[in-house]
Amino acid sequence: MSNNYAKLNRMKKFILAPSILSADFSNLAGQIKSVESAGVKWLHIDVMDGHFVPNITLGPAIINSIRKKTKLVFDTHLMIENPEKYLSDFVKAGSDCITFHLESSKNLKGLLSKAKKYGVKAGLSLKPKTPVAKLISYLKLLDIVLVMSVEPGFGGQGFIHSSLSRIKAIRKLIDKKNPGCLISVDGGINKNNIKSVLAVGADVVVAGNSVFKDSVQPAEAIRRLTSKI
Ligand code: DX5
Ligand code: ZN
Numbered sequence: 302m303s304n305n306y307a308k309l310n311r312m313k314k315f316i317l318a319p320s321i322l323s324a325d326f327s328n329l330a331g332q333i334k335s336v337e338s339a340g341v342k343w344l345h346i347d348v349m350d351g352h353f354v355p356n357i358t359l360g361p362a363i364i365n366s367i368r369k370k371t372k373l374v375f376d377t378h379l380m381i382e383n384p385e386k387y388l389s390d391f392v393k394a395g396s397d398c399i400t401f402h403l404e405s406s407k408n409l410k411g412l413l414s415k416a417k418k419y420g421v422k423a424g425l426s427l428k429p430k431t432p433v434a435k436l437i438s439y440l441k442l443l444d445i446v447l448v449m450s451v452e453p454g455f456g457g458q459g460f461i462h463s464s465l466s467r468i469k470a471i472r473k474l475i476d477k478k479n480p481g482c483l484i485s486v487d488g489g490i491n492k493n494n495i496k497s498v499l500a501v502g503a504d505v506v507v508a509g510n511s512v513f514k515d516s517v518q519p520a521e522a523i524r525r526l527t528s529k530i
Contacts, residue, residue, distance in 0.1 A: 316505040317508065319343075319344060320508065322358060325513070336373075341523065348379050356455055364396065368395030388416060388419070389419065399416050399424070401423075401424070401426070402427070403427045403431055409439060413439065426449060427446075429452060436471065443482045446475065448484060450486055450490070451489045486505070490507065
């Protein structure tokens with residue numbers, strides 16, 4: 302497939318993963334229904350422990366509750382220290398894909414193979430300042446690479462522009478070493494930059510504020526976010 306054709310194909314077929322971090326937590330089931338009605342298939346779930354990142358969000362109990370309300374693919378992003386200790390809890394709670402941070406464990410290969418044994422898809426994420434080369438020895442083991450385009454910890458931050466060249470470099474590596482692996486991009490994505498993120502090689506786009514914190518309902522926000530692609 303020519304490079305341009307592959308690019309066009311990706312732009313048409315990308316996966317949008319709304320991040321519930323920006324949703325109204327008093328009405329999670331309703332917010333999930335709203336994104337489902339817009340045709341969304343994935344839900345991005347940000348787990349933060351107040352140690353790996355300076356914010357605390359949600360844990361397995363909440364994931365378990367929303368699991369009963371939807372069949373969306375649960376894309377769980379673990380921003381926690383000691384992920385080994387909690388992996389099985391997040392699997393049991395109903396995650397379909399679990400992404401660990403490259404910077405969060407000394408035994409990433411063990412973690413990834415354990416996740417696979419539990420029957421979930423497994424990924425690695427890297428913070429904006431972590432060198433792309435650190436991914437290389439893990440690429441063959443991954444279902445997804447989650448490229449952070451903001452410092453992890455909070456929704457609603459501005460997209461770091463240099464992420465585009467990082468995504469491009471990761472696209473090249475993946476095409477060579479593990480073409481089945483997806484590239485997801487997380488942080489600061491809105492209707493003005495989504496097209497460039499897809500053009501450099503993203504397969505999955507995570508969006509929090511631009512879906513849940515717009516002045517319109519999430520379904521309409523999704524329509525606006527994706528209308529210029
Ligand atoms: C940040 C989280 C992101 C965040 C994205 O640490 O990993 O998933 O919720 O939110 P926006 O799209 O608002 O930057
Ligand atoms: Zn995230």
